[in-house]
Amino acid sequence: MTATRDKFGRPIVVITGMGVVTSLGAGKADNWKKLTAGESGIRTITRFPTEGLKTTMAGTVDFIPIEPFSSTDLSERLGELAGEEAIAQAGIGNKGDFPGPLFLAVAPVEVEWPQRQELGRAIGPETEVNYDAMLRVSGGGRYVDYHKRFLFGSVADHLAEAFGTKGSPISLSTACASGATAIQLGVEAIRRGEADVALCVATDGSVNPEALVRFSLLSALSTHNDRPEAAARPFSKNRDGFVMAEGAGALVLESFEAATARGAKILGIIAGCGELADSFHRTRSSPDGKPIIGCVRNALADAGLASDQIDYINAHGTGTPENDKMEYLGISTVFGERAKQIPVSSNKSMVGHTLSAAGAVEAVFSLLTLEHQRIPPTINYDIPDPAIPFDVVPNKARDARVTTVMSNSFGFGGQNASLVLTREPV
Amino acid sequence: MTSASREPTEVWITGIGLATSLGEGLDTHWDALNRRRVNVDENGFAPCIVHPWAAINLDAQIPKKGDQRQMEAWQRIGTYAAGLALEAAGVKGNNEILSRMDMIVAAGGGERDLAVDSNILNMEAKGNSAPGFLNERLMSDLRPTLFLAQLSNLLAGNIAIVHGVSGSSRTFMGEESAGVDAARIALARIAAGQSDIALIGGSQNGERKDLLVLYEFGGLNLKDKFAPVWARGEQGGFALGSGGAFLVIESKAHAEARGAKPYARLVNVVADMARRKHPGEVTATLEKLWSKLGKIDSKAAIITGATGVEPVTSEERAFLNAHAEFPVRASGTMFGHTMEAQFPLGLALAALSLSRGALFPPDGSSAVEVEMPASPSQIVVIGTGHWRGEGMALVEAIK
Numbered sequence: 001m002t003a004t005r006d007k008f009g010r011p012i013v014v015i016t017g018m019g020v021v022t023s024l025g026a027g028k029a030d031n032w033k034k035l036t037a038g039e040s041g042i043r044t045i046t047r048f049p050t051e052g053l054k055t056t057m058a059g060t061v062d063f064i065p066i067e068p069f070s071s072t073d074l075s076e077r078l079g080e081l082a083g084e085e086a087i088a089q090a091g092i093g094n095k096g097d098f099p100g101p102l103f104l105a106v107a108p109v110e111v112e113w114p115q116r117q118e119l120g121r122a123i124g125p126e127t128e129v130n131y132d133a134m135l136r137v138s139g140g141g142r143y144v145d146y147h148k149r150f151l152f153g154s155v156a157d158h159l160a161e162a163f164g165t166k167g168s169p170i171s172l173s174t175a176c177a178s179g180a181t182a183i184q185l186g187v188e189a190i191r192r193g194e195a196d197v198a199l200c201v202a203t204d205g206s207v208n209p210e211a212l213v214r215f216s217l218l219s220a221l222s223t224h225n226d227r228p229e230a231a232a233r234p235f236s237k238n239r240d241g242f243v244m245a246e247g248a249g250a251l252v253l254e255s256f257e258a259a260t261a262r263g264a265k266i267l268g269i270i271a272g273c274g275e276l277a278d279s280f281h282r283t284r285s286s287p288d289g290k291p292i293i294g295c296v297r298n299a300l301a302d303a304g305l306a307s308d309q310i311d312y313i314n315a316h317g318t319g320t321p322e323n324d325k326m327e328y329l330g331i332s333t334v335f336g337e338r339a340k341q342i343p344v345s346s347n348k349s350m351v352g353h354t355l356s357a358a359g360a361v362e363a364v365f366s367l368l369t370l371e372h373q374r375i376p377p378t379i380n381y382d383i384p385d386p387a388i389p390f391d392v393v394p395n396k397a398r399d400a401r402v403t404t405v406m407s408n409s410f411g412f413g414g415q416n417a418s419l420v421l422t423r424e425p426v
Numbered sequence: 427m428t429s430a431s432r433e434p435t436e437v438w439i440t441g442i443g444l445a446t447s448l449g450e451g452l453d454t455h456w457d458a459l460n461r462r463r464v465n466v467d468e469n470g471f472a473p474c475i476v477h478p479w480a481a482i483n484l485d486a487q488i489p490k491k492g493d494q495r496q497m498e499a500w501q502r503i504g505t506y507a508a509g510l511a512l513e514a515a516g517v518k519g520n521n522e523i524l525s526r527m528d529m530i531v532a533a534g535g536g537e538r539d540l541a542v543d544s545n546i547l548n549m550e551a552k553g554n555s556a557p558g559f560l561n562e563r564l565m566s567d568l569r570p571t572l573f574l575a576q577l578s579n580l581l582a583g584n585i586a587i588v589h590g591v592s593g594s595s596r597t598f599m600g601e602e603s604a605g606v607d608a609a610r611i612a613l614a615r616i617a618a619g620q621s622d623i624a625l626i627g628g629s630q631n632g633e634r635k636d637l638l639v640l641y642e643f644g645g646l647n648l649k650d651k652f653a654p655v656w657a658r659g660e661q662g663g664f665a666l667g668s669g670g671a672f673l674v675i676e677s678k679a680h681a682e683a684r685g686a687k688p689y690a691r692l693v694n695v696v697a698d699m700a701r702r703k704h705p706g707e708v709t710a711t712l713e714k715l716w717s718k719l720g721k722i723d724s725k726a727a728i729i730t731g732a733t734g735v736e737p738v739t740s741e742e743r744a745f746l747n748a749h750a751e752f753p754v755r756a757s758g759t760m761f762g763h764t765m766e767a768q769f770p771l772g773l774a775l776a777a778l779s780l781s782r783g784a785l786f787p788p789d790g791s792s793a794v795e796v797e798m799p800a801s802p803s804q805i806v807v808i809g810t811g812h813w814r815g816e817g818m819a820l821v822e823a824i825k
Contacts, residue, residue: 051558052565108578108599110536111640113560119639120547129547131540131635135474138642147644148813152534152578153600157814160699168697168815170607171600173533173579181596185611192618213564214573277529277595279586282496282574291592412574413583415595 003425004257006271007304010191012425016264017090017252019082020364022351023059023245026081032368034350035376036397040229041351042243048209055221057228058207059245059352066205072109074205076155078248078357079104083163083201090252090264092197093164100195102165103185104156105178105202107356111150112208115143155203165199175411176316177275178202179249179359180419184273186253196258202360203248212244218283220320230380232353234317234346235324235392237385242318245352249360256425268367269422271404272303278414285326291416292330292408299406299418300334305426307335310342312375312400314366314407315390317346318353323410328388343400345393349379359409363419366405370423374399434617438681438688438824439777441515441674443627445507446761446771447477447667452514452778459775459786464760466652466665467633473649474642476632477762479503479668487513493588498537498575499668501584504629504767507670508585511625515674516686518589523684526593528621529585530612532604532628532766533597535578538636542567581629591625598766602731603697604628605769606809606817610695612675622680627672628767637666646735646812655734655756656743656792662736664812667762671771690777690821693804694720697817708741708816712808713748715818722820723803727785728754729776730808731768742810746794752806753798759789769809769817776805776821783823 006012020027023041024034034041041059047069050056064081066073093099120129122137148154156169174181179202186198215221222241224231233239259266276298278291285292300307316327332339347365354361369375378392404426407419444450447465448458467478484502487509488494494502512518517527546563574580579597586592598604598611608626615621631637641647641664648663675692696718700711716722728749732742746754757772764771779785785802788795807819 049557049561051556052562053558054565106599108535108576110576111636116543116547117550120551123547123551125551129551130544131639134639135635135642138639139645139647141645143643144645145643147640147646150640150643151601151813153603153811153814156600157699161701168603168607168610168699168817169600170598170611171604173577173597173599174595175577175579185596188615188620192614192620194614209561210564210568213561213568216565217568217570218573275594277582277586277592279590279592282571282580282583282587411579413577413579413595414586414592415579415583 012256013187013190013253013270014256014259015251015267015367016254016259017086018267018364018367019085019250020361021061021078021081022247022354022361023061024351027085028368035365036374038377038379038395039350040379042228042231044228053212054216054223055212056225057231059243060207061246068114070112071205071208072149072155075106075203076158078205079155079159079201079203080162082248082250083159083199086250086252087163092252097164098199100165100197100199101167101189102156102160102169103182103198103200104159104169104171105182105356105360106155106171107204107206108173109150109152109154113210115146159201163199174415175413176355177359177409177411177415177417178356179361180409180417182360183251183363183419184417187270187273190253190255197254199252200360201250202357204354204356205246206355207244207246215244222319232319232349233380234319234349234378235385235388235390236381237383239319239321239324241320243352245354247351247354247357247361249357249364251360251363268370269425270419271422271426272299272420274299274302274418276416278416283412284322289326289329289333292326293333295416295418296330296334299420303420303426305420308338310404310406311402312369312405313342313344314362314405315344315346316408316410317348319348324388328390340389341391343375343393344390345376345378347376359417362407366407366421369405370402373402435619436678437613437616437675437692438678439673439675439690439692440681440686440688441511442689442774442777443507443511443514443672444774445482445503445510446669447480449480450482456778456782462787468652471638474638474647475652475665477665477667478633482506488588496571496574497584499631500537500629501575501581503631503670504581505584505588507629508625508627508672509589511672511674512589521590523623524590527591528594528624529582529591530596530598530608530624530626531582532608533578533581533599534630534766536576537634539572540635601765602768602809602811603815604766606697609769609773609819610697613692613695616677623676625672625674627770629670630668630764630767632666632668632762654759654789654791655732656794658734660736662734662739664733664735664758664763667764669761669764669767671767671774673770673773688824689781691824693820693822695819699815708738708810709744711816712742712745715816719806719818719820725800725802726752726804726806727798727802728752728806728808729772730754730756731772732756732758732810733763733812734758735812738810738812753785753796754794772807772809773819773821776807780805780821780823
């Protein structure tokens with residue numbers, strides 16, 4: 001009989017279903033084809049006027065119509081599509097009856113400008129617009145749908161109903177590490193024996209004017225607007241920021257025991273999860289890199305693996321000057337000289353930074369890397385940064401023997417999370 | 427279901443931090459609860475009623491002015507209360523413990539710059555509708571760091587920065603359920619040996635017109651005149667509360683090894699989400715959660731975060747009526763509705779009451795709350811979301 005527990009005696013957690021949507025397209029097949037062809041999903045924004053913005057391109061998902069548009073509605077739809085694909089592949093439960101809990105990484109929900117402007121119109125031009133006036137016109141049941149739409153729990157509520165997940169769905173945010181945290185919560189629940197199966201979804205449809213402005217004001221975004229497809233330049237010397245993007249990733253996690261009992265095809269293993277918070281600064285990593293180093297080491301320790309057993313690193317690789325430098329410091333400290341040999345590529349060079357979704361989107365791509373034994377490239381890598389001597393798999397996908405992948409996610413607010421994914425149980 | 431191979435670990439509440447509309451600290455709160463003090467503002471946000479945060483010297487827990495400036499009120503309140511909880515647990519400044527302490531924060535966020543929003547809408551009303559007008563105003567008017575004061579996970583981020591809690595940092599969102607699930611997951615992790623010690627909690631600033639607008643969409647704000655939760659009539663409603671409630675919970679072994687004294691034992695936290703499409707679903711869900719809690723003593727009491735919103739408050743009342751032998755207190759009467767923080771607040775009040783050997787007095791105006799002469803041995807904390815989510819915890823006295 002095959003062992004169903006890992007070397008620490010915990011239930012082994014496997015993946016039996018995956019779904020993904022990005023600016024490259026919907027579904028694993030389309031995404032993988034374009035990702036390994038080195039295509040970019042970054043384009044000039046057409047969804048809203050961009051006059052006055054410093055950054056006018058993004059990895060928007062424009063092929064899914066949302067009318068009237070809100071970022072929360074788009075997030076919900078993207079999460080739904082990714083979840084549907086994952087559940088269909090897993091072949092588990094019945095339609096609308098998923099036999100486990102939902103862990104959802106989602107951007108913080110808020111009333112958006114179109115709704116605020118609707119209130120402004122309702123107040124009328126004769127009255128001064130302020131929040132007292134807005135409060136006066138908000139009641140009476142006229143905007144009752146806005147209440148439900150703009151609650152933080154509204155996306156999870158919708159997905160929980162659509163998929164029929166069980167129990168209290170958890171909406172979470174660990175900023176740009178959210179997707180990895182959603183997976184980690186699912187892994188922990190299965191290891192505790194609370195659930196045999198969990199649905200982990202991470203979604204983000206945040207490309208709207210205020211979101212762009214917010215990141216612009218923090219000087220976080222690339223302003224290479226002229227050639228959007230070349231704007232995201234992780235690990236390059238001329239990188240100048242990340243590119244906002246939309247997307248969703250979903251994984252059906254299952255205990256190895258439950259998956260094999262029902263004869264499910266196993267797509268990969270989540271061997272380990274690590275996290276460590278950084279208490280240095282709201283947007284910057286601790287200069288000594290200790291939290292990133294600790295996070296990576298925690299993930300390796302949780303998987304019971306040594307660094308030399310990792311074949312490929314799916315980097316956070318946002319393309320901000322700060323992130324990429326710190327990621328190199330972290331990886332090179334843990335991996336030593338091997339940091340220069342091990343392939344380290346950034347999917348964000350092609351799909352942009354899907355923010356709350358990134359950890360799950362990149363986990364799906366990491367699993368596809370294991371499945372196809374092919375590493376997606378870091379595109380737009382024309383001017384290497386000598387301070388970051390990674391093998392970034394420059395510009396062209398590469399066939400390679402890959403049995404174990406590390407996927408890293410780091411976020412504002414000192415959030416660090418790393419996953420270790422394998423093809424077979426370790 | 428895979429069976430766990432080990433006995434669940436006993437979990438203690440060893441730190442409580444409260445900074446609310448009734449003041450700060452446990453003695454102040456215990457005194458206010460016993461005097462049945464309620465602090466409401468019926469004028470500043472009229473016709474809506476809110477519970478304002480009690481003025482506090484922020485420097486006591488957030489010594490750097492620079493840190494205070496980087497936060498909006500909801501983050502300052504939460505960071506302050508988190509500091510009190512760490513202090514009460516005796517781990518404040520203990521870097522060895524703080525660096526491996528887990529953290530789950532239940533957060534909202536999104537506090538707006540009201541002047542910026544109002545100005546843009548006014549100018550638009552005056553005909554400024556050129557493409558890019560909104561972009562230009564936002565680029566020039568928004569404070570660069572406002573985003574960080576709005577981000578949900580930056581309450582946890584600020585707690586890490588100010589107090590050094592950095593083992594892990596997770597933020598749950600989703601209104602009342604976020605508070606329930608923060609406690610549920612933190613407890614489950616410690617009970618299963620995945621964690622030794624955790625900081626959990628949440629905060630809200632109720633003095634926010636942008637938040638009142640959101641809830642006004644749903645017709646949920648209590649208006650004109652304050653009334654206790656159980657006396658808000660058919661229309662119902664909540665008065666937004668202001669406050670932070672944080673707890674340090676840890677395994678008994680971890681607490682004993684460092685000589686920490688417990689306030690109470692956190693026995694169980696359970697949660698579910700009724701679809702609420704038919705009358706009676708919430709009542710039935712609460713009944714189901716009650717049956718999963720564990721053995722309830724005859725000397726148990728109930729502290730509920732009932733919102734006052736209808737029809738869900740009546741549904742909860744039907745559940746409470748079926749368990750009328752247990753004295754009930756609604757935290758929403760004294761504190762208002764602090765949303766994500768209401769369940770952690772309930773846990774804090776339960777642990778405080780058990781540690782003082784008494785339940786605080788009833789609201790005096792409804793049949794739901796009655797005196798409890800006996801010393802409670804257990805308190806069940808209930809958190810029923812105003813729109814979604816039901817949760818329950820069992821907190822027990824340690825003799």
